[in-house]
Amino acid sequence: MSVDGQGRSHWFDDEAGPVVRPYAMTRGRTTSPAQHRLDLIAVVVTEPDAGDPETDPTLSPEHVEIVGLCRTAPQSVAELATELDLPIGVVRVLIGDLVHAELVHVTRPVPPAELPDESILRDVINGLRAL
């Protein structure tokens, strides 16, 4: 990210564009076969029994990073995209791979056209008031 890089010196800058083209990380795939589109606020959780992903040669460093991040605390798709500084489309494919490998699972948010429970909405209002 360009905003936080002030103190650090880079031999390349954002103007040059990414060193690796984003969709190269997905080997050109823009969708993942098993997965329909993940919502931006779908939460990715690392499976408790997921082993050390670094020992898996089929995984990229980005895959490994996602598993690590979501082990500490579940993360939304939007947050992962920001954290990895990758387009959402790329992150979706990577998550799809990890779901397939049973390293993570995804909890879907409330389905569209269906409002969450009224009690949840009340909790939201009370939570906002208490901020």
Next chain:
Amino acid sequence: MILGRTERGMPPVEPVTLKILVAGGFGVGKTTLVGAVSEIRPLRTEESLTEAGRPVDDISGVEGKNTTTVAMDFGRITLREDLVLYLFGTPGQERFWFMWDELSEGALGAVVLADTRRLEDCFAAVDYFERRSIPFVVGVNCFEGASRYPAEAVRQALDLDEDVPVLLCDARDRETVKEVLIGVVQHAMEYAADRREAVTG
């Protein structure tokens, strides 16, 4: 922790996540509003436009120089360990409207942020949410130097339905922004109740 197992065995809390959209014209203060209540500095996430062209032709691998990105700013409010609210600022430029459909899917509701000096900038957003039956409130951002209009004048100028709340706010001020967000959730609840009534009655 003495037992190594307990630490690993404890499943992390999987929160319920909700989202509210913040729409409005370019430069109306969407990101400022998100930043006023978010617990994190508004984050920016990007989607490359190659995604938009996907159904038409497969240009993966050659997106190279022609890739344009749509940036979305978002913030997060952890209301409880298991309840997290996300605020998404919709891309202001009209050519990125295709992103709105995805963003608005499953959204609790929306804030249309309006600047009375350029009220016409939010017509498109009002129209969008009306057509898709997404509950929204209009937040009138009271910029310094802008003359204050009563909420009723704004309602008339935007030709809003009677039940759409119009709230005056200052996008920089946490308290007024909180009130706007509470307004969205309350409106969404009433909206849902009305719809249920319409179905059953």
